[in-house]
Amino acid sequence: MAAGEGRRAAERAARESYGRLVAFLAARTRDVAGAEDALGDAFAAALRTWPVEGVPASPDAWLLTAARRRQTDALRRAEPRQAGEEHLALIAEEVTAAADDDDGGAIPDRRLALMFACAHPAIERGVRTPLILQTILGLTAEDIAAAFLLPKGTMGQRLVRAKLRLRDAGIPFRVPEAEELPERLAAVLDAIYAAYTKGWSEVGDAALVELADEAIWLGQLVVSLLPDEPEAKGMLALLLYTAARRAARRDATGAYVPLEAQDTRLWDASLIAVAERLLHQASAAGQGGRYQLEAAIQSAHVARRLKGIASWPAVIALYDHLLVLTGSPVVILNRAVARAEVEGPHAALTEVVALEADERMRSYQPYWAARGELSLRAGDVAAAAEALTIAIGLSTGEAVKRYLVGRLGSLRSR
Secondary structure: OOHHHHHHHHHHHHHHHHHHHHHHHHHHHOOHHHHHHHHHHHHHHHHHHHHHHOOOOOHHHHHHHHHHHHHHHHHHHOOHHHHHHHHHHHHHHHHHHHHOOHHHOOOOOOHHHHHHHHOOOOOOHHHHHHHHHHHOOOOOHHHHHHHOOOOHHHHHHHHHHHHHHHHHOOOOOOOOOHHHHHHHHHHHHHHHHHHHHHHHHOOOOHHHHHHHHHHHHHHHHHHHHOOOOHHHHHHHHHHHHHHOOHHHOEOOOOOEOOHHHOOHHHOOHHHHHHHHHHHHHHHHOOOOOHHHHHHHHHHHHHHHHHHOOOOHHHHHHHHHHHHHHHOOHHHHHHHHHHHHHHHOHHHHHHHHHHHHHOHHHHHOHHHHHHHHHHHHHOOOHHHHHHHHHHHHHHOOOHHHHHHHHHHHHHHHOO
């Protein structure tokens, strides 16, 4: 077997199984950082071994076995008074696993339980979602910091403290009881949505498309386990509305295509139907939360593009409600873009330019892309070129960058 094939198999296992394996390993010791270290050692061993000896029949099981042994070795080296009983328990588990020929068996998926553990009230509220994103969904501290508009170093420190708190508090890894859900569900939904957004925003990156699909799967899992939670249905509806447009987001050359220019014949009608049904069920359950409102905005876009309904006033009204709930500058930005469709670009630009005072917006790529488009529509070519240049510099997705470069090139040719 070529060395490259072994390396590719290890990289594929890291993309597809990292969170599931960490969740399983952390459930043994309630030590997320230790589970990550053990799994990291296992992947390092795989990169040394698989290119030489071949990829095992069950790569996940091989990695799990290797990581388990490293966990057990780490406990053996620890102080006996602290780790003696736990060490014996893990040895017993190793014996049982070997007797059951665990290398060929399925690995239980305990991610949802670990996600709810990371959202425990003992964990600082502001770091619960980032902790889930890093531990379960494999995002880097840099990606998470960008999603939360925070410096990378600040986010990294918070994540380290949260993992220590998770271990030291002895938090049980389980899906909480019904009365515990309101305190925890929001962080779990936010993490799933943030992971989806990361995968969705990087048009054309196959690995990140897989992340978006994984987020949808987790959203479906939450809804199936908690069918009476309207916000879970609202979030899943939001994901499916946007996933339905995936095939239309790139043209034949691979360039990004914005919503208003997409060929609706490429939209997935079956996903839209499921999203509409979920949104209806969520709305019937009572007062709308953030995800129900955002899903309703997507539904309004569908109605406008597919049925010709003038939905922009409804979109603005929905953003008004969403702004009351969140106070988010991103909502202000999106509301201003919608206002431009009703009141013209000048009224929208007043709000958008004022947002530059918020330091978080200065490194937020969609802010500069929107500002560039609105400036162009308002006839200010110089301001449009400046904003689009900044947006290009902040873009990480190649397809979006190519689209913006094309827009900037058309300005310069005028």
